[in-house]
Amino acid sequence: MCKRLVQMMQGNIWISLNPLGSAQSMTLVLRFQNRPSYGRATFAPGSSSEQPSSNPQFRGLRVILADDDALNRAVTKKLLEKLGCEVTAVSSGFECLSALSSAENSVRLVVLDIQMPEMDGFEVATRIRKVRSRSWPLIIAVTASAEDNVWERCLQMGMNGMIRKPVLLQGMADELQRVLPRKSFEGRHSAS
Amino acid sequence: MEVGQMQRAWVEYTRSLFREGFLDAQFQQLQLLQDESNPDFVAEVVSLFFEDSERLLADLTFVLEQQNIDFKKVDAHVHQFKGSSSSIGAQRVKNDCIAFRNFCEEQNIEGCLRCLQQVKQDYYLVKSKLEALIRLEQQIVAAGGSIPMEELSS
Numbered sequence: 213m214c215k216r217l218v219q220m221m222q223g224n225i226w227i228s229l230n231p232l233g234s235a236q237s238m239t240l241v242l243r244f245q246n247r248p249s250y251g252r253a254t255f256a257p258g259s260s261s262e263q264p265s266s267n268p269q270f271r272g273l274r275v276i277l278a279d280d281d282a283l284n285r286a287v288t289k290k291l292l293e294k295l296g297c298e299v300t301a302v303s304s305g306f307e308c309l310s311a312l313s314s315a316e317n318s319v320r321l322v323v324l325d326i327q328m329p330e331m332d333g334f335e336v337a338t339r340i341r342k343v344r345s346r347s348w349p350l351i352i353a354v355t356a357s358a359e360d361n362v363w364e365r366c367l368q369m370g371m372n373g374m375i376r377k378p379v380l381l382q383g384m385a386d387e388l389q390r391v392l393p394r395k396s397f398e399g400r401h402s403a404s
Numbered sequence: 405m406e407v408g409q410m411q412r413a414w415v416e417y418t419r420s421l422f423r424e425g426f427l428d429a430q431f432q433q434l435q436l437l438q439d440e441s442n443p444d445f446v447a448e449v450v451s452l453f454f455e456d457s458e459r460l461l462a463d464l465t466f467v468l469e470q471q472n473i474d475f476k477k478v479d480a481h482v483h484q485f486k487g488s489s490s491s492i493g494a495q496r497v498k499n500d501c502i503a504f505r506n507f508c509e510e511q512n513i514e515g516c517l518r519c520l521q522q523v524k525q526d527y528y529l530v531k532s533k534l535e536a537l538i539r540l541e542q543q544i545v546a547a548g549g550s551i552p553m554e555e556l557s558s
Contacts, residue, residue: 283452283488290437290445356487378430378490381437 270388271296274318278308278336279325279354288323288354288379295385297321305331309339312349319349321388324371326355326362334369341370350391354379407549414540415555421537422556426530431493435553443545447538453492457527460485464520468513478516479508485523496526 275297279285282303289301300315302308305328312319322340326333337351352373353366366374373391375383405413421427438445460481467477486501500523507515541551 281456281484281488281491283449283456284491286445286449286452287434287437287491290442294437294439356483377487378493380430381433 270385270392273297273320273388273392274315275299275321275323276308276311276315276319276349277301277323278303278305278328278333280304280328281325284325284354284377284379288384291379291381291384292323294381295388304328305333305336308336312340317348321350321352321392323352323354326353326357326366334365337366337369337371346370347372347393352387352391405543407544407547410540410544410547411549411552411555414537414544415552417537417540418556421533425495426533428493428495430491432556434493435551446541449492450534450538453488453494454531456488457485457497457531460488461520461524461527468516468520473511473513473516475508475511475516479505482508489527494527494530497523497530500526 273296275292277285277289277292277299279288279301280303285301285303289299292299300311300319302311308322308324312322322336324333324336328336333353333355337353340349340351350373351371352375353362353371354375354377355362355366356377358376363374373387375387422432434446434449464478464481464485467474467481482501482504486498486505489495489497489501500519504516504519504523507519544551
């Protein structure tokens with residue numbers, strides 16, 4: 213974990229694990245150009261996933277994604293993973309809160325669908341901010357609404373960012389870039 | 405059919421689906437999200453869409469058959485359908501849902517019933533096209549080829 217953090221702060225080098233679980237160093241040239249990876253050679257034989265993301269800042273970012281719609285959840289999860297994030301996907305506000313409390317401080321970002329039944333995104337955010345600071349975890353709202361005052365409401369509830377549906381890769385990358393401080397992993401994790 | 409021919413057929417078919425407005429850029433994004441770690445991503449998401457849609461259409465049909473139509477319910481279903489069709493890039497279905505919601509707001513029964521027919525039609529159309537597309541992709545992969553995504557941007 214430490215090794216990964218240090219290398220991420222240096223910028224260009226990071227570690228990925230091969231399927232056997234041993235560390236394998238990989239230096240990637242980063243281009244945010246959508247290239248079809250289906251059927252093409254991977255960088256290292258045996259590596260179980262390819263990271264086409266151009267932004268090392270998101271590499272290893274721990275995210276909880278809450279969306280009650282299975283389709284949207286699958287798409288947004290995949291999108292975040294493509295950007296390098298480690299995603300825990302849940303289907304309700306309740307699950308989100310409990311996942312967050314069991315993860316303690318290791319979750320950096322919560323991506324929340326506003327329109328969820330039972331407990332909507334606003335309420336989840338309010339509850340999170342009752343016990344956590346405004347910058348950890350960061351909260352990004354996902355909304356279908358085109359109304360102007362949604363953003364204000366998000367801010368009032370203690371959210372840090374907002375994205376409109378349908379969620380696009382570039383839109384998510386831009387918003388992540390906007391809300392995350394440059395060195396987002398500094399100072400919060402204890403050495404391990 | 406050999407792989408090259410199948411790949412060309414795939415390119416032509418995909419292009420036609422975009423050109424004819426069945427699918428939009430959102431679908432293309434889904435295709436680009438697919439990779440070795442998750443080679444069935446598109447097929448999985450598409451089947452989620454089919455499940456959602458069948459259920460929503462059944463619910464909509466039921467609600468619209470009632471003596472006293474609960475337009476709030478109709479609107480809620482259509483809103484959800486609009487969301488999922490939009491997430492998958494099923495453009496015609498999404499547009500049908502937009503029109504549908506307008507009739508809901510007006511509480512226009514005739515309009516809603518017509519919209520229901522239209523959205524069903526467009527849904528079944530895009531469903532068969534997506535199934536054909538995915539079958540073709542699976543055949544290409546089974547024959548050892550790869551999906552030529554880059555051809556779409558030319």
